[in-house]
Amino acid sequence: MKLKNDFKYAMVVPTSMGVRITPENGQPVHSSDTFKMQATSAETNVASISSYLGLPVKVLTTFVKDSPIAQFIKSNLRNRHMDYEGMEVEQGGPWGYRHQFNIADSGFGGRGPRVHNDRAGEIGRTLNAKNFDLERIFGQEGAGVLHLSGLIAALSPETGNFCLEVARAAKKHGTIISFDLNYRASFWKDRQKELRDIFIEIASVSDVLIGNEEDYQLCLGIEGPEAGGKEIADKIDNFKEMIMRVKQTFPNASVFATTLRQVISANEHLWGAIMLEGNNWEVIEPRPIRVLDRIGGGDGFVGGLLYGIIKGWEPQKWIQFGWASGALATTFLTDYAQPADEEMIWSLWSGNARVKR
Numbered sequence: 001m002k003l004k005n006d007f008k009y010a011m012v013v014p015t016s017m018g019v020r021i022t023p024e025n026g027q028p029v030h031s032s033d034t035f036k037m038q039a040t041s042a043e044t045n046v047a048s049i050s051s052y053l054g055l056p057v058k059v060l061t062t063f064v065k066d067s068p069i070a071q072f073i074k075s076n077l078r079n080r081h082m083d084y085e086g087m088e089v090e091q092g093g094p095w096g097y098r099h100q101f102n103i104a105d106s107g108f109g110g111r112g113p114r115v116h117n118d119r120a121g122e123i124g125r126t127l128n129a130k131n132f133d134l135e136r137i138f139g140q141e142g143a144g145v146l147h148l149s150g151l152i153a154a155l156s157p158e159t160g161n162f163c164l165e166v167a168r169a170a171k172k173h174g175t176i177i178s179f180d181l182n183y184r185a186s187f188w189k190d191r192q193k194e195l196r197d198i199f200i201e202i203a204s205v206s207d208v209l210i211g212n213e214e215d216y217q218l219c220l221g222i223e224g225p226e227a228g229g230k231e232i233a234d235k236i237d238n239f240k241e242m243i244m245r246v247k248q249t250f251p252n253a254s255v256f257a258t259t260l261r262q263v264i265s266a267n268e269h270l271w272g273a274i275m276l277e278g279n280n281w282e283v284i285e286p287r288p289i290r291v292l293d294r295i296g297g298g299d300g301f302v303g304g305l306l307y308g309i310i311k312g313w314e315p316q317k318w319i320q321f322g323w324a325s326g327a328l329a330t331t332f333l334t335d336y337a338q339p340a341d342e343e344m345i346w347s348l349w350s351g352n353a354r355v356k357r
Contacts, residue, residue, distance in 0.1 A: 001207045001254035003310065004174050007142030009083070010055035010310050012175075014152055014166055015043035016124020016159075017061050017073045018100035020295075020335060026108040029116065039076035040102060040335045042182060043149050045296045048336035049303030049325050051081040055310060058143070059084040060132055060166070064091050064123050069099045080336075087131045089123055097123040106293040106333070107266030113294060117186070125156040129165035138173040144310050146170040147302070148206075150182035150219060153198055154191075160198040171205050176309065179203055180302050181211035181219040188218070196221060208255040208309070209246060210302055213239065216258075222246050232262040232270065233286050243276050254278060255309075257319065259301050259326065260286050267291050269330070273301060273323050277315040284323050291330040300329030300337045304345065324349035 020040045023032035044059060051057040059077060063070040065088040077084050091097050100119040107113035137143065146166065153163040167177055179202055188195055199219045203209055216222045224242035225235045243256045260272035272286035291297075304325025308318035324345045329337035339345050347353070 001176060003144050003176060003312065004142060007144045007175075008056060009058040009141060010144045011047050011050050011147060011306065012058045012060060012137065012143040012145070012170075013043040013047045013147045014060040014127065014163065015041040015149070016100065016122060016127065016152060016155060017041050017044070017059075017063075017077075018102055018119075018122070018124075019069060019072070020102040020104055022333070023105050026106045028105050028111070029103055029114065032105075036333070037072075038334055039073040042151050042180075042299050043147060044077070044080070044082065045299035045329070045336040046147055046180070046303040046306065047082065048080055049300065049307050049339065050310065052337070052339050053307060053342060055307070057082045058137070059086075060137075061086040062123050062127055062131070063088050064097050064099060065089060067091065067099065073099065085132070087126075089126060095121070097121050097126070099123055104295060106295075109265050109267060112263070112266050115295070122155070124152070125159060127152070127155070127159045127162045129162050132166075134166060134169035138169050138175055142173065143170065143175045145176045145178055145306055147178045147180070147306060148202060149180050150199060150215070151184065151187070153202060154184065154187040154195050157194070160195065163202055164198065167202055167205050176208065177206045178208040178210065178302070178306055179206040181209070181215035183211070183215045183218045195219075203250050204252060206250070206253050208257070208306070209250060209253050210257045210305075212258050212298075213242065216242055216246055220246065220249070222249060232260045232272070236260075236274065236283060236285075239274050240276075240281065243274065247276065257305060257322070259298055260284075261297075262286060264288070266294070269294070271297075271323065271327055273319050275305070275315070275319040277318070280315065282316055282319045284319060289327045289330065293333050294330050296329045296332075296335035296337070297326045299326075299335070301326030303337070320349050321345060
């Protein structure tokens with residue numbers, strides 16, 4: 001796996017942007033009357049690590065024309081130092097297209113977070129490769145890493161093909177392809193064969209494959225440990241065996257990674273990670289982290305790992321930085337981490353929470 005020498009964008013992320021609505025003060029949705037709204041997507045959560053640390057990022061998406069929510073999202077992407085491009089699609093009336101709503105509380109103590117996805121009429125389901133000049137993006141401008149997510153690949157038959165065509169264009173021009181499987185049962189209902197075929201084809205051209213035990217088993221059909229995160233530290237050998245089966249099935253990939261998360265309470269997790277790079281294992285045994293809001297932690301891990309690859313660090317630092325970036329994301333009320341600098345992330349890795357004056 002070799003990073004291109006010349007590119008305009010360190011990372012390109014296709015995504016479907018939406019908004020998250022969260023009750024204030026950690027309260028449940030059903031009993032709240034005051035909410036905070038933020039722009040969000042799993043893929044831009046990943047890219048935020050690079051964009052906040054000064055690397056150029058481009059977002060490929062689509063917007064509802066003349067929508068105030070679209071305007072809100074564009075302003076947010078600019079604030080996160082991200083370029084974007086995408087079609088402006090007519091709403092088509094009150095029952096037409098819109099940006100998806102993710103209604104989620106943060107949980108507290110023994111009460112876990114609850115997430116309600118409201119995605120009817122989601123504009124991201126119209127993503128189509130014909131609406132992007134992929135030769136310009138990957139051939140003329142150039143990209144170091146293309147990061148794809150199973151959330152986008154599974155949105156609709158159109159978006160699955162979109163992800164495949166984007167991956168093929170990136171591969172043609174030597175861009176590293178990262179694929180986070182991101183299985184969601186509600187997306188896969190009654191579509192198992194269709195989506196597994198798409199996911200296997202994307203995985204076959206990917207350089208970096210990321211997923212938890214559920215993702216690898218349900219998306220790619222690879223046998224693995226029981227899902228659920230109980231006594232996770234005792235299952236590391238089982239995770240390694242699963243990853244080896246993934247490597248045998250997808251030999252073109254060079255890096256395989258998974259996070260290890262055991263939930264003690266909504267505000268305390270055991271957080272670890274495993275990575276196979278070539279024939280070399282890197283394991284971070286689960287250790288306690290404090291959690292303000294868990295959503296986006298896994299995306300932060302991926303973002304930190306990819307940042308390390310782009311920066312040309314040694315592989316051991318990829319997973320360490322990824323672990324710490326994911327832990328950092330859980331200390332923000334936004335779904336994405338907003339690191340001030342690399343030191344903020346490395347301090348979390350070293351366990352140094354002393355005041356910096």
